[in-house]
Amino acid sequence: MSKYEESPNGPLVALHYSDDVQLPAINQTLRGPDREKATNKPSVVVPYTFVDLCIEGILHQDTLRRGFPSHMIWRPPQAWEHQYPEVYNHLQTMTIPTIPLSEQSEPDLLLYALGSFLTVDSTISKKTGDSHASIYVGIFSNSPVMVLNRPHRLLADTSGAGKTRFISEYLARNGWGFYFTFEVDRTSSPYGSADLSYAIVHTRDQRFRLPDQEPFVPVVDPSDVTDGDSVEQKRRRWELRWQNNEAIAEHAFTNLLLARLLVYDAFCKAVLQRAWCLLQIVPHLSGDGDIFLHMFRAVKLVKQTVAADLIKTLRTRLRNEGFCELKILA
Structure with a gap:
C-alpha cells in the first residue's frame, strides 16, 4: 500500500510508504535507473521527512x-569569574561561538560576529580606504x-x-x-x-x-x-x-x-x-x-x-x- 504526499518544501518531491518499510523515502519516480520498477524497497536510507x-x-x-543557538556559545572557564571578573564578564557578553565538532569547548574567533567583520575591526576600511560594500565587491568583481x-x-x-x-x-x-x-x-x-x-x-x-x-x-x-x-x-x-x-x-x-x-x-x-x-x-x-x-x-x-x-x-x-x-x- 502506497501513500503519496506533497512535500511543503517543494511539489516535485513526494514521500513513499510501503507495507514492509516504515520509513518514508523518495518516490519511485525519482529513483535510480538500476532499481526494479516494481520494488517497494526505498532507494535511500535517510528519509526525506x-x-x-x-x-x-x-x-x-x-x-x-x-x-548561534545558546548551546553553541562558548563559556569562559568558571574559575575566571573570581580570578579575572572583568575579563570574565566581558567575554560573557561577546557571545563567541564554540568551534564546530570540537571535543572541548573552545572559542571560535573565525565565526565570531559573522556578518559584522568591518564593524568589529574598523581599521580594515581605514587601511584600504574602502567602504563596507566595496571591499567585498572589489574582490568578486575583478576579471x-x-x-x-x-x-x-x-x-x-x-x-x-x-x-x-x-x-x-x-x-x-x-x-x-x-x-x-x-x-x-x-x-x-x-x-x-x-x-x-x-x-x-x-x-x-x-x-x-x-x-x-x-x-x-x-x-x-x-x-x-x-x-x-x-x-x-x-x-x-x-x-x-x-x-x-x-x-x-x-x-x-x-x-x-x-x-x-x-x-x-x-x-x-x-x-x-x-x-x-x-x-x-x-x-x-x-x-x-x-x-x-x-x-x-x-x-x-x-x-x-x-x-x-x-x-x-x-x-x-x-x-x-x-x-x-x-x-x-x-
Whole structure:
C-alpha cells in the first residue's frame, strides 16, 4: 500500500510508504535507473521527512536570526569569574561561538560576529580606504579566471590569512550563495558540510552507475590495454573510460546541487539569509547532524535527467521570485 504526499518544501518531491518499510523515502519516480520498477524497497536510507523536520526546526529557532543557538556559545572557564571578573564578564557578553565538532569547548574567533567583520575591526576600511560594500565587491568583481571556458573567482593566500572568514563574511552580508568545502576535518577544518566529500567517494559506488555503464575508474592507466590493440583502439579505450568517469561524476554533482537547492529553497522563502550562511558553515546547527549530507543521501540515486530538470525548475522559480544570482563558493 502506497501513500503519496506533497512535500511543503517543494511539489516535485513526494514521500513513499510501503507495507514492509516504515520509513518514508523518495518516490519511485525519482529513483535510480538500476532499481526494479516494481520494488517497494526505498532507494535511500535517510528519509526525506527527517530532512524536512531539520529544516523546520532550524527555521523556528529565533536565535538563528540573531546568531548561534545558546548551546553553541562558548563559556569562559568558571574559575575566571573570581580570578579575572572583568575579563570574565566581558567575554560573557561577546557571545563567541564554540568551534564546530570540537571535543572541548573552545572559542571560535573565525565565526565570531559573522556578518559584522568591518564593524568589529574598523581599521580594515581605514587601511584600504574602502567602504563596507566595496571591499567585498572589489574582490568578486575583478576579471574571473577561465577554467574549461567557464569564469571562476580565485581567492588565494597563505594559510591563516583569513580566506575562509572572508568568504563566510561575504555570504553573510552580500546575498544568497552556496558554500562547499572539499574536506571536513574535526580538528584542522571543521567548517562546511561533508556532502561534497561524500559525493566524491560515492562516485565509486557500484549501485550509483547506470545499468549499461562501466564502473568509475579512479586511475585511467594508459598501459592497461589489451595486447595487440592498435593505437586508435588504445586511444578510443582511454577516451571511453574518461567519458564514463565524467558521466558518473556529472551525475553525482548534479544530484549534489539538487540536494543543496532543496534546502536552500526553504530558507530563501523564510528570508533567513544569515541563518542560511551559518548553517552551511556549521551544518550541525540543527542538532540533528549534517543536514546537507542527509539531503544528498536522500536524492543521490535520482536520475540525472530528472535532477537536472528539478534544478532548472527551482532556479527558474527562484529567479522569478527575486533570487536572481546564485553564488557557489568552494
